Amino acid sequence: MGKWYVRVGIYFLCTFLLNANAQAAFQLRNVDVQKMANSIVALMSYSAIPDLASSSLSINNAQTGNPSIAMTQFGGGFTISKTTPLYLEGAAAYSRYDPKFIATDGTQERSVPLKWNSGTVQGGVGWDFEIYRRWVIRPIFNFSFSMLFSDTEIGAALIADYKDLENIDFLDNGNVSIGGLGSALMLAYEFHDDVIGTDVDLQLRYSYIHLQSMGGSRSISGHSDSSTANVYYRFRAPMGDLRVLGEPFRYVLETSASQYFGDQVGVLGFHYLATAGLGIELDSSGYDVWVTRTRLVGRYMFGDNVSGYSVGLACSF
Template identity: 80%
Template sequence: MGIGYFRSSFKKCYYIVFALLLSAKAQGAFQLRDVNPQELANSIVALMSFSAIPDLASSSLAVNNAQTGNPAIAMTQFGGGFTVSSTAPVYLEGAAAYSRYDPKFIATDGTETRSVPLKWNSGTLQGGVGWDFEIYKDWVIRPIFNFSFGMIFSDTEIGAAVIADYKDMENIDFLDNGNLTVGGLGGAVMLAYEFHDDVRGRDVDLQIRYSYMHLQSMGGSRSVSGYSDSETANIYYRWRAPLGEWRMLGEPFRYVLETSGSHYMGDQTGVLGFHYLATVGAGFELDSSDYNVWVTRTRLVGRYMFGDNVTGWSVGLACSF
């Protein structure tokens, strides 16, 4: 898990919530400006794929509106995966994600324009089941079946304030307690290399993964419809080794070096203004395996992130069980 911060000059983020206005075809009073209903309905679903597909680079992400400086998107994802055992090589993974949307859009009656702020939250659950096929010593091919479920809903307190301020805008009342539910099915294939040197205490982890997810809205306010076919290709590498002779809790105190790269394809391409994200990170790992506790290792890693039109940082905390 972690926190992150990004700046980006993207075009669509402010308007993704407009998808919820598909049925609000105003005939007078204030109307939303420059809205393509179908495109925006699909964009909000495509945006959820960043939470529905496991990805280190986008697991902690905040994007700012370059024009206003106000946060438009903030995402945090908690999750992990493991193989049950060498004799039963079933692979299980899961994640829970939270997103905060803070867009502003423009309404006009032809003579006057108003900036209308909204606050929306999103929760997403993702799971996967796979099987490890060993192809060589320390190398496995891992096909995975994935599924996800998510919901986006309005902040009712702030929504009520917006409604109070803009009562003269037609069909604005549905924003109070508005929601959209989204379900998804997909799959992934992973090439994984795991090498553990118990003598020197060194570990190497390498994962190359391709993921596909089809997301489809399943209902919500005013029967809004939207879908997304999203793809992500990523690579992840981590090196862990003892930091000299230092020991803590009876075990070597280790340093961690890692890097990752993710390329976004399909309908989520460019939704946040970038097509790829890369990270480089360094940190430390504490080994508590000598004690009778569930957590055997705890890692704290700081990361620098970059992509087209994007730079930033994050701090991640991970545990092994």
């Protein structure tokens, strides 16, 4: 039978080890929550800075379980008139980010899926200074506001299984408000040939914005300083003698390239993006309607380790 106190000691030792293992908290593996929070805010830079190139992306990242990300942005800008060269711009964006994290207690691992959604509104006020015929330089003051939140339905379903998971608050019903202030400098060229009917638009822009979280989940508290340099070119010309609505029917050629700096660099695995687009334009200026031109353009996007495509609809007023 052995000595009774040896058996009692073994019993209490086994009980202690079992309780210690049962109470071990699940933790996210290889995740620095503060670094993740700053990266989340840096991710919002793609929506807070007007940029044609970041409208569609295809991304793989093994550290977060090959997540998918979708970004949609629409907006525009205009100068009021030659006599009042006040420039106004605005944009709205939506993005969805679907990463997966691995939680472990040292003996077992569990996959923690997550879906983040964000909405962003952005605005800018500038002034045109003509430096040469058809050339203007345009300083712009920018501001933005974003809301980022996780899918609460998914979080609620996971809490029962991951009740011991540390830093769960940024996964379960996580949300944060993000404000931004920045500026931009643009060099713009516009040419219109009334005889042939061709149009040329060229823009070179450098944008900077500081984003700061302003409330929400305790774990999601971050900031970022990001900037983007981009060039945009568009050429429009009639398709021979073809006319629609009494006006020339045009084809559209577009290209753009964007280089990212600051905290924005590498947050999604790339440093630059470029696009090439082809489309058509319908001229309705001969009718008493607000929309004078409507453009439908298909674009292909590419960069280091990423590629994508988009279809854009644009209107002139």
